[in-house]
Amino acid sequence: MKYGGYNSGRRSCFVIDRLSKKDRHKRLVQLIDENPFVTDRELTRQLKVSIQTIRLDRMELGIPELRERMKQMAEHSYDQVRSLSLEEVIGDVVDLQLDKSGISIFEIREEHVFSKTRIARGHYVFAQANSLAVAVINDEIALTSSADIRFLRQVKLGEKCIAKAYVRNIAGQKAKVEVFTYVSDEMVFQGNFVIYRSAGE
Amino acid sequence: MKYGGYNSGRRSCFVIDRLSKKDRHKRLVQLIDENPFVTDRELTRQLKVSIQTIRLDRMELGIPELRERMKQMAEHSYDQVRSLSLEEVIGDVVDLQLDKSGISIFEIREEHVFSKTRIARGHYVFAQANSLAVAVINDEIALTSSADIRFLRQVKLGEKCIAKAYVRNIAGQKAKVEVFTYVSDEMVFQGNFVIYRSAGE
């Protein structure tokens, strides 16, 4: 096979279509990042080197083989789906006295904040309170009818929100639930919910 | 090999540890559902049949091999992660006149409803309205300060929510935004938002 010329060291390349080892590694990482489903064979075409080189490169870079990459993604998504389907309620309900009160904890993660400011999007804070307000009502069907809410201070990435719900009164189809959300001792959110319920029980 | 005895037809089994074909199929589906990462070899242990039987069963049931299952899960999660990271805002903003009005569309899917009733959880409907109310404000930083909301009618699985936001007035750090959400021509949600903004611009 005719070589285009080596250029792995400090010398410049004299053929365009062959990259230095460093550059090839960068490109390799980039290609796999763009498309994790690419095989080594496909990579040989993109990088114009032998399949052995691709494999040595993956070794050096600690990039696992295609099947292992797929397995990891599959496991990741499996965990996510499981936690997501469990996450019918936003936040972990840690205490619940039906028709009386409840407490839930919710940690603000990357996906909950504005990327610019790292401040939580309001609807996540609301979602925790709303979930709890619905959960605390001891009824087959409980739906939010209306709410009056105040965001008292910004909640930042990494902060743990502790929501406390109190059922203020139940009359027929309507229940009034008050929710206060705290970060440590500071109140960050307050909401008055009217929850519609299926009357029974 | 000693047979425990067949029982695929209408006859009863006379050995406990061997299931009829139908029951084995059920169990097989169940096992793979519980753990999609199970190999055929592991299944032979659980079901006490040969690996060929397992493979014939998978064929009949249209269950792909382990690697194919993992690939599908990986692809699924890849799509999800990509769409999720784009989904900073709940709902698709289809029209936006900054500091004036905006429209967004949001379809209620499985993950947004109570599994029992198939009625949308309130916080998703709220999230769409809240996202839009924040988006419509032409400012570097815009955060929900308070809101007064009404859920006028239940929104069901599959329904398309069309939210329309109108900026009512802007004074200093506070902007008032009114949002109405419709399913076809019916109003299902109404909210008055007070949005805090960084004053500038």
Place this chain on the structure above:
DNA sequence: CAAATATTAGAACCTGGTACTAATGTTAAG
């Protein structure tokens, strides 16, 4: 030039299968 490094080639082996052929076990129907 020689040593060091980079690249390529090739063979053996692995997992978790598919596809196919064939034998054997079991049951129901004639």
Place this chain on the structure above:
DNA sequence: CTTAACATTAGTACCAGGTTCTAATATTTG
């Protein structure tokens, strides 16, 4: 009882997409 139909098992060849190893060759640098 026999036979056809179905269920199960066994075994072989083959595949993708690798790993692991040895060895040869190319290129660069000292």
